[in-house]
Amino acid sequence: MTSLYRPARPSAPRGAFGQIVRNEARLAWRQPAGIIAGIGISLLLLVIFGEVPVFQQPSPRLGGLSAFEAYIPVLIAFAIGVLALTYLPGPLVSYREQGVLRRLSTTPVPASWVLAAQLVVQACLMVITVLMLISVSIGFFGASAPKDPGGLILAVVLAIAALFMIGLVIAAAARTTGAARGLTAAAFYPLMFFAGLYVPMQILPRVFQDISHFTPLGAAVQALEDSMWQGFPPATPLGVLAGYAAVFGFLAKRFFRWE
Amino acid sequence: MGILHSVADTSAGADASPAARAAAAGRRPDLGAGASPAADGPAVEITHLRKTYGSLVAVDDVSFSVAEGEIFGILGPNGAGKTTTVECAIGLRPPDSGTIRLLGLDPQADRDRVHEIVGVQLQESAFPAKLRVGEILEEYRSFYRRPADVTELVDALGLAGKRRDYYRSLSGGQRQRLSVVLALIGGPKIAVLDEMTTGLDPQARRDAWELIEKVRDRGVAIVLVTHFMEEAERLCDRVALIDSGHLVALDTPAGLTARARGGKRMRFVPSGPFDDRLLTGLTEVAAVQHDGRHVVVTGTGELVNAVILALHAAGITARDVQLDASTLEDAFVRLTGTRLHQNGDQP
Structure with a gap:
C-alpha cells in the first residue's frame, strides 16, 4: 500500500497532506451515512445479539462458541466491508465526476493524495469500529478477551488492506456514482453471505465453508475468529487476504483514472 | 503559413x-x-x-x-x-x-x-x-x-x-x-x-x-x-x-479592430420614405442600404449627427437609431466567418 500511494512528489509542502485529510474527515463527519452504516449498524447488531439470552448459550454446532461470540468477527468484517466497498469508492468516483481530481492535478499536490487521505480517514473509522465492537462485547456482554491480540491486529490490517483495494477497483471500474453503487451492491451482499452475516458458516454444508475461506470477507472472518478464540491465525486466511490486497492493488493502480 | x-x-x-x-x-x-x-x-x-x-x-x-x-x-x-x-x-x-x-x-x-x-x-x-x-x-x-x-x-x-x-x-x-x-x-x-x-x-x-x-x-x-x-x-x-x-x-485588440476597417454603421427606421440621395450626398456617408423597414448607413466621422440633421431638414424622423462602431467582434467575424455568440441578433 505504501509503495502505491506514497506521496511521490516532493514539491508540495508537508502540511498539505494534513490539510487534505482534515477536509476529508470533515466531509465524512458532515455526510455521516458512512459512519452510521459502518459503526452504527454493526454496533446495533452486536447489542441485539448480546441481549438475546439464547445467543449466549455455547453451542456445539458452533464449535463450543455462543452465537453471540460467533458473530463478533462477522460484525467486524461487516464494518470493514461496508466502509471499504461503499464509503471509499463513493467520494472518489464523485470527485472524478465533478472534476475535483482534475483540478487538483493542476496543483503541486498529486490527485492521489486525496485518495490516500480517503484511505486514512476510512481506516481510522474502521479501527474505531473494531475497537468499539471488541470493547463493548467484552465490557457489556462478557465475551472473553482476544486470545492473540497481535494476530488480531494483523488480521484486521490485512482485511482492511484487501477490502480497500477491492473498493479502489470498484472506484476504478465505475464511471458514475450510480455505477459505483451498483457494483458495490453486487459485490457486498454475496461477500457478506460468505462471511456468515446471514447464516453462520459453521452450520452450512462443507462446500460453502470451503468457498468462504477463499472470499475476502470469509478469509477475514476466519483469521479474526482464530486470533480471537484460538491463537495466531493460520497462514491460509492471512495469505488469502494478502493475495487479494496485492492483486486488487495492482488492478486499482493499473486502471484507476483521474479524469 | x-x-x-x-x-x-x-x-x-x-x-x-x-x-x-x-x-x-x-x-x-x-x-x-x-x-x-x-x-x-x-x-x-x-x-x-x-x-x-x-x-x-x-x-x-x-x-x-x-x-x-x-x-x-x-x-x-x-x-x-x-x-x-x-x-x-x-x-x-x-x-x-x-x-x-x-x-x-x-x-x-x-x-x-x-x-x-x-x-x-x-x-x-x-x-x-x-x-x-x-x-x-x-x-x-x-x-x-x-x-x-x-x-x-x-x-x-x-x-x-x-x-x-x-x-x-x-x-x-x-x-x-x-x-x-x-x-x-x-x-x-x-x-x-x-x-x-x-x-x-x-x-x-x-x-x-x-x-x-x-x-x-x-x-x-x-x-x-x-x-x-x-x-x-x-x-x-x-x-x-x-x-x-x-x-x-x-x-x-486595436490592431485587430483596424483590420476590420468597417468604419461606423448606423441603423434606423425612417418616419417616412425619402430619397437615398439625401444621404449619399453627405461627405460622412459611404453607403445606404435598405433592410426591410430599416435603413443601414455606413460611413465615418460624425455620421449620426450628419444623417439625423439631413433627415430632419427633409421633415423625416429617424426612430430606433442604433450605432455600431467597428469592434473586435467585427474583426472576429471578418477573420473567422463566424460569430462568437450564435444567438446574437446584431446586424
Whole structure:
C-alpha cells in the first residue's frame, strides 16, 4: 500500500497532506451515512445479539462458541466491508465526476493524495469500529478477551488492506456514482453471505465453508475468529487476504483514472 | 503559413512592450526558488502545437508567446480548440507535437515545478459540496510554498462574507469567483483562466477585471480564454483568434479592430420614405442600404449627427437609431466567418 500511494512528489509542502485529510474527515463527519452504516449498524447488531439470552448459550454446532461470540468477527468484517466497498469508492468516483481530481492535478499536490487521505480517514473509522465492537462485547456482554491480540491486529490490517483495494477497483471500474453503487451492491451482499452475516458458516454444508475461506470477507472472518478464540491465525486466511490486497492493488493502480 | 509568419512578426514586436514595461516600472517579479525560469525568455512559449483526438484535429500548428506582465487573450468560437490549447499548455494533456515552455519549463517533464508557478482556473471544476469556502481556501493555500494573500484575493472578489458558507450553497457566480481566487492563491507567475467571467454579473465581472489587472501589474503573465469581446478589448494586451484549431490572427485588440476597417454603421427606421440621395450626398456617408423597414448607413466621422440633421431638414424622423462602431467582434467575424455568440441578433 505504501509503495502505491506514497506521496511521490516532493514539491508540495508537508502540511498539505494534513490539510487534505482534515477536509476529508470533515466531509465524512458532515455526510455521516458512512459512519452510521459502518459503526452504527454493526454496533446495533452486536447489542441485539448480546441481549438475546439464547445467543449466549455455547453451542456445539458452533464449535463450543455462543452465537453471540460467533458473530463478533462477522460484525467486524461487516464494518470493514461496508466502509471499504461503499464509503471509499463513493467520494472518489464523485470527485472524478465533478472534476475535483482534475483540478487538483493542476496543483503541486498529486490527485492521489486525496485518495490516500480517503484511505486514512476510512481506516481510522474502521479501527474505531473494531475497537468499539471488541470493547463493548467484552465490557457489556462478557465475551472473553482476544486470545492473540497481535494476530488480531494483523488480521484486521490485512482485511482492511484487501477490502480497500477491492473498493479502489470498484472506484476504478465505475464511471458514475450510480455505477459505483451498483457494483458495490453486487459485490457486498454475496461477500457478506460468505462471511456468515446471514447464516453462520459453521452450520452450512462443507462446500460453502470451503468457498468462504477463499472470499475476502470469509478469509477475514476466519483469521479474526482464530486470533480471537484460538491463537495466531493460520497462514491460509492471512495469505488469502494478502493475495487479494496485492492483486486488487495492482488492478486499482493499473486502471484507476483521474479524469 | 503566411498567417503564421505574420503572426510571428507581430508577436515578436508586441512581446517586447509589456515585458519592457514591467521591467522599467521595477516590478519584474521575484522569481521563486522553486522555479528555474529562463532568464529573459517569455513566460509562455508555444510553438507549432498540435493535438488530435482520434481523427479530430483539435489544435493544429498554433504558436504564440506571452510575456511577463502581459494579459494575453485567446478568442474563438466554441470547439475552436481554445480549451485544448490551454490544457496542453498547463500539462493536463500531452501535445502530439510542438513544444511548450512555461518560464523555460516543459509542463510534461517538469510537472512539479510547473504546477508551483502556474495557477489555473478550469471551465469545469467543482469542489466537495459540504466543504466551507474557508476550508477549501485553507486546503489549496497549503499546496503552495509561497501562497498569495488570501484575504486580499477574497476581498477583491467579494467573497469575504462567504468563508463560512458551504460550497453547495454558493451561486454560480460565487463559485466562479472562488475558482478565480483558487487560480491565484498560489502566487503564480503565470495564471491561466478559462472563461473567467462566464456567469458573473456585470459588477462582479468588473471586479474580476480589476483584480486581474492588479495581478498583471505584479508581473504575472495572464492567459485569458474568453467569449467576451468587451473583456478582450478592455483587458488584453494581445489577442489570439483561434478557429477550427488554427491561429487565424494574433494582434493587439486595436490592431485587430483596424483590420476590420468597417468604419461606423448606423441603423434606423425612417418616419417616412425619402430619397437615398439625401444621404449619399453627405461627405460622412459611404453607403445606404435598405433592410426591410430599416435603413443601414455606413460611413465615418460624425455620421449620426450628419444623417439625423439631413433627415430632419427633409421633415423625416429617424426612430430606433442604433450605432455600431467597428469592434473586435467585427474583426472576429471578418477573420473567422463566424460569430462568437450564435444567438446574437446584431446586424
